[in-house]
Amino acid sequence: EVQLVESGGGLVQPGRSLKLSCAASGFTFSNYYMAWVRQAPKKGLEWVATISTSGSRTYYPDSVKGRFTISRDNAKSSLYLQMNSLKSEDTATYYCALLRTHFDYWGQGVMVTVSS
Amino acid sequence: DIQMTQSPSSLPASLGERVTISCRASQGISNNLNWYQQKPDGTIKPLIYYTSNLQSGVPSRFSGSGSGTDYSLTISRLEPEDFAMYYCQQDASFPNTFGAGTKLELK
Numbered sequence: 001e002v003q004l005v006e007s008g009g010g011l012v013q014p015g016r017s018l019k020l021s022c023a024a025s026g027f028t029f030s031n032y033y034m035a036w037v038r039q040a041p042k043k044g045l046e047w048v049a050t051i052s053t054s055g056s057r058t059y060y061p062d063s064v065k066g067r068f069t070i071s072r073d074n075a076k077s078s079l080y081l082q083m084n085s086l087k088s089e090d091t092a093t094y095y096c097a098l099l100r101t102h103f104d105y106w107g108q109g110v111m112v113t114v115s116s
Numbered sequence: 117d118i119q120m121t122q123s124p125s126s127l128p129a130s131l132g133e134r135v136t137i138s139c140r141a142s143q144g145i146s147n148n149l150n151w152y153q154q155k156p157d158g159t160i161k162p163l164i165y166y167t168s169n170l171q172s173g174v175p176s177r178f179s180g181s182g183s184g185t186d187y188s189l190t191i192s193r194l195e196p197e198d199f200a201m202y203y204c205q206q207d208a209s210f211p212n213t214f215g216a217g218t219k220l221e222l223k
Contacts, residue, residue: 045152045160045203047212061211093158102150102165102207109158 002026004096004107011113012086022079022096022107030074033099036081038092039109046092049081050099064090086114118142118206122215128223133194137218139204141185148208149187151180154201154217163202164189194220 008020020036036048049070050059058070069082079096093109119142129135139149151164162171164180167187177192191198199222204215 039158044217045154045205045214047205047214050210050212059210095160101169102162103152103160103205104162104171106160 002098002105004098004105006094006096006107006110009094009110009112011115013116014086014088014114016086017082017084018086018112019083020081020094020096020110020112022081024077024079024096024098027098029072029077034070034072034079035097035099035103036070036079037095037097037103037106038090039095040089040092043092048094051079083112086112088114090114117211118145118209118213120204120206120213120215122204122218124218125216126219126221128221129194130223131194131196135191135194135220137189137202137204137220139182139187139189139215141187141206141208144184145206145208147183148206149180149182150205150207151178151189152203152205154203156200191220 003025005023012018035050038046038048051070051072055072067085071080091114093111095109096107097103098105121140123138147167149167152160153163154160163174163178167182168180179190181188199220202218206213
């Protein structure tokens with residue numbers, strides 16, 4: 001059974017950094033692209049980042065490019081999202097997702113609140 | 117960026133009713149259109165991928181269709197567990213974008 005479990009969320013001040021983790025199990029992690037998707041409170045879904053199987057290719061929307069970095073450790077079946085220079089508009093629930101032909105499996109999400 | 121316009125934003129409906137949710141892309145997306153369901157507890161699951169392919173385990177009352185810029189999700193006979201939020205998403209190009217969502221509510 002595929003499982004994606006996010007961790008590392010919490011309350012952080014504007015301008016500070018936070019790193020999210022996603023522990024994957026139930027599939028061969030190194031064979032698949034992975035992604036992060038977020039949802040601000042009472043808002044819709046927003047794609048945040050995608051990473052290739054080896055980690056050599058990464059993709060971001062303009063809203064986070066240059067501030068967020070997606071990475072992975074295939075030996076640990078883990079996905080990461082390093083978030084720097086956080087802004088209040090980054091407040092959201094962050095979901096880890098397995099990407100095959102689409103966002104095939106989703107984690108339960110982890111909340112990040114950016115506030116002073 | 118490709119904009120996804122989803123309608124309606126809210127859809128009151130009754131058990132057993134047939135409903136359709138629409139999604140329009142700002143440019144052609146060559147059937148690269150997926151649908152997701154989100155429950156009130158935040159759980160998200162895929163329903164339909166590449167316009168009309170049913171995700172494994174999803175009931176056959178769900179179906180998708182469309183082409184070019186216009187796509188739709190149809191639920192043939194509403195069951196109690198279908199009342200949730202629904203989102204379309206294009207993955208024809210980066211940035212992948214989602215529609216604003218449709219809240220399917222019990223009438």
